[in-house]
Amino acid sequence: QLQLQESGPGLVKPSETLSLTCTVSGGSISSSSYYWGWIRQPPGKGLEWIGSIYYSGSTYYNPSLKSRVTISVDTSKNQFSLKLSSVTAADTAVYYCASFTMVRGAFDYWGQGTLVTVSS
Amino acid sequence: SYELTQPPSVSVSPGQTARITCSADALPKQYAYWYQQKPGQAPVLVIYKDSERPSGIPERFSGSSSGTTVTLTISGVQAEDEADYYCQSADSSGTYLWVFGGGTKLTVL
Numbered sequence: 464q465l466q467l468q469e470s471g472p473g474l475v476k477p478s479e480t481l482s483l484t485c486t487v488s489g490g491s492i493s494s495s496s497y498y499w500g501w502i503r504q505p506p507g508k509g510l511e512w513i514g515s516i517y518y519s520g521s522t523y524y525n526p527s528l529k530s531r532v533t534i535s536v537d538t539s540k541n542q543f544s545l546k547l548s549s550v551t552a553a554d555t556a557v558y559y560c561a562s563f564t565m566v567r568g569a570f571d572y573w574g575q576g577t578l579v580t581v582s583s
Numbered sequence: 584s585y586e587l588t589q590p591p592s593v594s595v596s597p598g599q600t601a602r603i604t605c606s607a608d609a610l611p612k613q614y615a616y617w618y619q620q621k622p623g624q625a626p627v628l629v630i631y632k633d634s635e636r637p638s639g640i641p642e643r644f645s646g647s648s649s650g651t652t653v654t655l656t657i658s659g660v661q662a663e664d665e666a667d668y669y670c671q672s673a674d675s676s677g678t679y680l681w682v683f684g685g686g687t688k689l690t691v692l
Binding site: 559 | 584588614618620625626628631632635669671678679681682683685686
C-alpha cells in the first residue's frame, strides 16, 4: 500500500516561493499506474487541485495557478515536488500530496497534509 | 472556470438515508468521484467512477448518476458518517482535469 509524506517549511514570507516535497513509499514513483498530485485546502474551506505529474515528467496544472506552479519528479529519490511562486496570504493552506490511480481514476492515497502559512 | 455545485449542508437522523448531490455541465460525459473528510484528516475516497466502491468502504455508501447531477447516497447513516463530502470530476474540454466541488457538511442529528 502506498504511503505519502509531505515535507517542507511551515512558514513562508509573502512574495517568496513555497517549496514542498512528497516522499512516496510502498511503491515506485516510476510506475505507469499512477499520476502524482498536489491538492490544497485553505483553513475552513474546500479542496483545490493544484497540479499533477506523471513519472515521465508530463505535467498538468490548474489553469488558475498555472503561471505560479512548477511540479517536478525525482525518480532516484522516489519523490515529487511543488513550487508555488509569489505567494500571498491567500496561499495559506494545508497542502496534500496524493496518488492518482489510473485504474480507479481517483486520488486514492493521500499524505497527512502539511500546513503552510504565508506571513511576514 | 469550471465548477461542481454541492449543497453546503445536509442533515439526517441516525438510521435514515442521506443524499448529497453534485451538479455540473460535463457530468454526463465525465466520471464523478466522492471523498469523505473528517476534521483534521486527509480525504478518503468512498466512490469512484460514479458508482464503484473501493474495498474497505461500507456497503451503505453508494453513488449514482443522472444527467448533469451525481448523487452520493448513504443508507442507514451512522454517527461516524458525520463529515465533509466532496465530489470531484473534470470538464469536457480537458482544461480542468481535476476539479472539486465546494463540499457538503453532513450532520448526523
